[in-house]
Amino acid sequence: MSLVRITAAEAMQRLGEFDTLIDARSQAEYEEDRLPGAVNWPSLDDAQRHRIGTLYKQVSPFEAKKQGAALVAANIARHIEREVLDKPKGWQPLVYCWRGGKRSGALALVLDQIGFRVHWLDGGYKAFRTQLLAQLPALAQCLSYRVVCGPTGSGKTRLLQALAEAGAQVLDLEALAQHRSSVLGLAPGETQPSQKQFDTRIWERLRGFDPARVVWVESESKKVGNVAVPEALISAMRASPCFHLALRDEERVALLLEDYDWFVKDPEHFCSRLDALAELRGRGVVREWQDRVRAGFTSQVVQELLVQHYDPMYAASIRRNFAQWESARTVEAASRAPSAMRDLARVLIEA
Secondary structure, X not given: OOOEEEOHHHHHXXXXXXXXXXXXXXXXXXHHOOOOOOEEOOOOOHHHHHHHHHHHHHOOHHHHHHHHHHHHHHHHHHHHHHHHOOOOOOOOEEEEOOOOOHHHHHHHHHHHHXXXXXXXXXXHHHHHHHHHHHHXXXXXXXXXXXXXXXXXXXXXXXXXXXXXXXXXXXXXXXXXXXXXXXOOOOXXXXXXXXXXXXXXXXXXXXXXXXXXXXXXEEOOOOEEXXXXXXXXXXXXXHOOOEEEEEOOXXXXXXXXXXXXXXXXXXXXXXXXXXXXXXXXXXXXXXXXHHHXXXXXXXXXXXXXXXXXXXXXXXXXXXXXXXXXXXXXXXXXXXXXXXXXXXXXXXXXXXX
């Protein structure tokens, strides 16, 4: 047999060496978070896990283990038939479950008996998560950041994308969080990752950066939608040099209408999101905005949102939270066009 127990720390260093990372937990556990790139081969699916857990508590552990074993064996057989029959003898998977116990152990044993060199994660996902949280502060603090600041609609995300296309190291927290970082920032049909998954995505990005090169990042707040930026990372960002991205107001409005095009296509969705501002701006003001959106004056409402709500809040927040804001270098984009952002990205990289 060639079954190899591997610690979380070693697995994290060697993730790229395994042909397949196999998560043997249920679908719900997998969806909450998993090792980067892992595929889901549940030893027990969500319904089965609930059923066996109930049996364990209400009848007996022995009865639960018997029925659980039958279900696990059947599921593993299906995984083998679906995923393994075409694998060469040199295929090397890493298998894990919640704590490196029976769910992954059963699958690892079968794969090992076939003749594959199987690595089995000692301590499972729980050990991986513990190790990830221990590594994040050092990873965040060993990098040198350049913070792109600017009011809503100034093109910060577009500039980050242009910087990435030009070969710069970019940490796009809004992309990782699947949120535009404002009360209006969740796109229709979009769901954010769990906090655990957000942490894992950040860890994966940080570990891939070269500490000898700067990392460009946007001036985010502590929370991006419903997920929080790790404390060590937000602290490092807030202590870093800033660049003030400027864009003419008419370009900002046009950019927002392009990037949030569902507000134009679906005015009722825009109106429903505006409800979130009632406490800050007053119900009367919000109702007036909603009436004007329904009447087709969306661009004018966006202009007022910028001037009356977002710009004052951003100005106060950036001064309060980013230590080097007062000495920020102002860089102006000629327009919102991708070509203008590419030109500006080249200037920043060469500076």
